[in-house]
Amino acid sequence: MGRIIVANRRGHQVVEWDAETDTAEARAGVEEAERILAEARAGGCLISKKVGDQHVIDTEPFDKTVKEYQIIAPIAGG
Amino acid sequence: MQRFFRWLVGAGALPPAPIEAADGNELERPWLRRWELLPKRSAGADFTSDDYTHARARAVEVARTTLGESLWAELERHGYLEVHSRRFPGVLYRLRVGRRIEVRCAPGTRNPWPMPFLCINPEYPLPEVEFFAQLYLYCRDREDLIVRVAAPQPWDQALGRTF
Numbered sequence: 001m002g003r004i005i006v007a008n009r010r011g012h013q014v015v016e017w018d019a020e021t022d023t024a025e026a027r028a029g030v031e032e033a034e035r036i037l038a039e040a041r042a043g044g045c046l047i048s049k050k051v052g053d054q055h056v057i058d059t060e061p062f063d064k065t066v067k068e069y070q071i072i073a074p075i076a077g078g
Numbered sequence: 079m080q081r082f083f084r085w086l087v088g089a090g091a092l093p094p095a096p097i098e099a100a101d102g103n104e105l106e107r108p109w110l111r112r113w114e115l116l117p118k119r120s121a122g123a124d125f126t127s128d129d130y131t132h133a134r135a136r137a138v139e140v141a142r143t144t145l146g147e148s149l150w151a152e153l154e155r156h157g158y159l160e161v162h163s164r165r166f167p168g169v170l171y172r173l174r175v176g177r178r179i180e181v182r183c184a185p186g187t188r189n190p191w192p193m194p195f196l197c198i199n200p201e202y203p204l205p206e207v208e209f210f211a212q213l214y215l216y217c218r219d220r221e222d223l224i225v226r227v228a229a230p231q232p233w234d235q236a237l238g239r240t241f
Contacts, residue, residue, distance in 0.1 A: 011137045040107070
């Protein structure tokens with residue numbers, strides 16, 4: 001099971017996908033996760049993924065085998 | 079149906095389709111909204127004091143996950159985290175939750191900025207500990223973006239876009 005942590009004013013929400021099950025529903029979940037990351041990147045966000053026990057900024061395309069992504073807010077000065 | 083009628087009457091681009099989060103609620107995607115008019119240190123007029131309490135509690139979980147146990151323990155021990163600059167030798171960034179970044183220089187090192195604090199906010203409201211963890215990732219992994227957007231300031235102050 002993979003998940004995206006979406007940090008927002010609620011603290012965070014999570015979207016999950018199942019990369020190990022080969023059903024239409026599971027494939028739709030993977031596609032939706034990929035779409036969310038692409039949409040966030042298009043909106044100026046960065047993406048991080050968990051490596052070991054901490055997150056690192058990730059610039060690679062979506063990988064359904066990653067266990068945990070996080071959407072990182074764009075930043076502005078001042 | 080609402081999306082179809084918006085399209086039919088020419089009410090602009092269709093809003094993105096809602097996505098359900100694992101908690102069963104609609105996923106809030108803050109990058110799709112504009113937040114410029116929000117008062118400082120606010121999450122919006124629709125936010126109750128309970129919402130703030132819950133958001134801050136949930137933010138701690140994510141910040142801890144983001145940083146990992148070792149950095150989290152260091153933050154709890156010292157009250158700040160430091161990141162050595164890869165671009166400016168002898169410079170380090172000291173980060174405190176909800177505050178501006180302090181630029182600290184080794185003896186004999188000139189501060190690359192004209193002032194000792196850097197004001198950097200998220201573009202949408204976030205609990206301050208959650209943004210702290212994200213800002214740490216920026217400093218460590220994307221210093222180029224820190225350099226590009228930072229607003230140097232003469233003193234420390236609470237960030238305006240976090241709460």
